[in-house]
Amino acid sequence: MKARLIAALTHHLQTPFVLAVLACLVAMLWISQGFSLGARLFPTAVASLGILLAVLELGRQVIRRGAKEESDFSDLSEGEETPAFYARGLLFFAWMASFIGLFFLIGALPAAGLYVLGFLRLQYRSPWLPSLALSVGLVALLWGLGVALQLRWPNPLLF
Amino acid sequence: MMKTRSLTALAAGLAFASASLLGTAQAADYYDGKNIRMIIPFSPGGGTDTFGRLISQYLGQHIPGEPTIVAENVTGAGGLLGSNEFAQRVDRDGTTLMTASGHLNLRAFLGLKGLRLDLDELEPVVASPMGHVTAISTQVGIEDPSEILEARGRLTKGITDPVGLLESLVALEMFDLDYRAVPGYGGRGDTRIAFERGELMINTQSTPAYLNSVQPLVDEGRVMPLYAIGFIDANGEPVRDPAVPDMITAPELYEQIHGEMPSGTIWEAFKVTVPLVQNTRGTVWAHDGIPEEAMAALRVGVEGMVNDPEFQAAAANILEGYDIMWGDDLGQIKASMAAASPEVLDFLRDMLNERFGTEFD
């Protein structure tokens, strides 16, 4: 069971991905038929070619299923294809999303300071001193950049 | 009797003076300690952006209260995002201005799909005009502009964004010329290179660009100027382009060929399109509903700016031979819009829609 789970998540992620691409290309082909001639031809050609390639790729995957495809299914090394590694990836994506959320909610500079502090303290339990120093330093850097480059920050939604 | 009258006059004069003093005092207060944000809905570089930056640089110091004007390029969707932000998402208190191009004005005027800018709700602050010249390759086998209708071969004309070339298209339509539109060019500069290469047969450039880059080809005998688009004066009459006063204008050429001035809807369309595009190559807009003292302060600022020799020196190169429009002259921009009948607008929209598929709301 566990082996199959790993396989589903890693080696065989390529199949669902190609299927998703295929679905997008079919949708694209469908939608583009409503365009005028000048806007339609290129997407039609691209989508058709893409569907052909996707089907070929799926066929190749079916035929070669089971065979060990050397460096073919992933750009990662062996140790990086465990479910734990995936879960950690998702966790860090969540951290990133939370920064983007904070960025809009409380403004860029407070979000940056809070995020760095939170990330280091909560995720890594880093000591207070380096965490605070990094956080303050980054906010100062961003503030300086904002002044020097006339950057424009989002209007915080909360205040 | 005499005395009372003069007394009344004096009183009136005093009242007026104090009112205007008060007005300036309020105007002076209004921008005190404020910043003005200048939205430029195009990417940096290019004529309209440079004009907007020029104004941002010099206008602030002449507005009472000396606000700092910060120019900001809000790009995206061919100017739609920046325009819509100015139209819908900023406070209408005079602390936000926008620099639009003539073609953006035209898009707003025709109601391009997705554009929320309503020129009726805006007030021009200052503007700069720009003429255009159409030239033709000598490969088409004509010797004089008056033979234009006998031009042979595939009369290709490069299209960037059809609304952005409307004044040149309307002129070609006026002659009822059978030309082949080739869309896909990135900008007028790209069409000029293609024209020089011999890929395109007909090309319209801004007058300064024509004088600078197309004139050498004319001297080599490879191309021939057809006509200047020309300007339309305050009375609705066509006049010559001040930068090329010796060049025949499109309506004049029409008269030379047909023996009469153009007429009908296409002529009305020409008279609407040309001033709207050419008088406002760069237009700084404020919201119509901003406080009176803000508007007064802006007007004071513009007057001070155009009389500032430092500004005049900086502006000379950017205006490229045309006079800046300010004060009462700006009334012409709105007047030419008001003069447009719904039929003319429909005609223009239909033309763009049928020929290029452009959609309007």
Added chain:
Amino acid sequence: MLDALINALWILLDPFRLMMLFAGVAIGIAVGILPGLGGLMGMALVLPFLFGMDAYAGVALLIGIAAAVPSADTFPSVLMGIPGSSGSQATIMDGYPMAQRGEAARALGAAFTASLIGGLIGALALSAVVPFARPLILAFGSPELFMLTLLGLSMIGVLSGNRPLKGMLAAVAGLALGTIGGAPVAAEYRFAGDFLYLYDGLSLVIVALGLFALPEIIDLLARGGAIAERSKGLGHGWVQGAKDTLNHKWLVIRHSIIGVAIGAIPGMGSSIIDWVNYGIAAQTSKDRSQFGKGDVRGVIAPESANNAKEGGVLMPTLLFGVPGSSAMAMLLAALMIFGVQPGPQMLTRDLDLVFVIIWSLALANVFGTLICLLLSKPISRLTFIPFQYIAPVIIVIVVVGAWQETRHWADLAFLFGFGVLGWIMKRSGMPRPPLLIGFILSGLAERYLWMSYNLYDWEWLSRPGVLTIGGLAVFLVVGSVMLKRSTERSTDALKHADEAEKKNRQEESR
């Protein structure tokens, strides 16, 4: 001519003008290092100061920025695998694996030396070719430009490694993504609905940052530790890198020339230059097994072209007044402010200014790369710091950089979305560079194909330029396949020999 050249150097050696050149280089390095910000932003920033400035000083300032960005953008590409600006995407392919091996300083040293030489060749080419460049530029009509996009697409094979089918599929997906937004030849907005943000299509900066930066950060965090292992040391340092570059001098010269040539063609866009050069370098190499795993040639080729291209993009800018890149539009605006009309008459009327531009380009390249070289050793130590201290800083800077694109919330939504896409692609073995190349070339391919047809019907297919470029593309693809086969055979033979030897030894030891 020579008088004017020397005269221009004296003009530039004025202290204020030199100071402006330095200021430009400093700004260029700053915006180049920060992902998401590029030369256009730096130049827009200084434009207000140009009013009333002396034209030579203003030009030196702008050229200083333009010349320093392609040097400095190498830092994030090599050290973090994050494109510092759109010109240094291909440097990631081999520069980043080198950094992971602990050879960051070497990769940077090679890159900067290549940048320096490339930049100087670009300046030299500009001064030598500018009088004759006009007919050259005019020779590229829409049909030839279309063939060049095909040449760019033919690089996909070599960038897909041993997964050609997946590479092609990724490229087609990129082409499909590129069709989002306004159609180039029709007034129609495709796949955008009423969402105005999409009317201009997706931004290259966002797509590139999402595809390459975010997945790298996430995986490094998930793996833990630092980018490079300290135990491996800093490698041979930048001196070794500089030696590498000098050992490959023909590679540097060849790719500098290619960079100048592609840069000089208006309408191609400069963001494809690094990929094309990377592709050509890999395709024409006998032993290509290390490309993508940290071959120093994969750093040298795109970096020399990346700096040399500035000499190229200046040609259409000065000769035709048509910007060769988006940053060059700012130079045109500056020339307008100074009342200088670009065009062929610049070579007679403003020859001084043309030579000041060329000298500025050369000097800025020297200053810029020297500063970068000095910075390379301390900065490459960053790769040894535990990544949890680096990651949040990079995430913040990447998000801020992406936000500056249009300052629309969708900038960040798409950044995140492409980050997830890149992460999934990494996991499913879909190579990411072909997707990016397809995306960059999509609009160009569609535009020039339609224009060729509109202008010439199908007659364009028989134009000599079209046939030449087409032949070159076929030659590169076929040649590269043959080269690969022959090297595979020889490496296989080597491997067999190796194994045989090992067996022998094992037997002997028994």
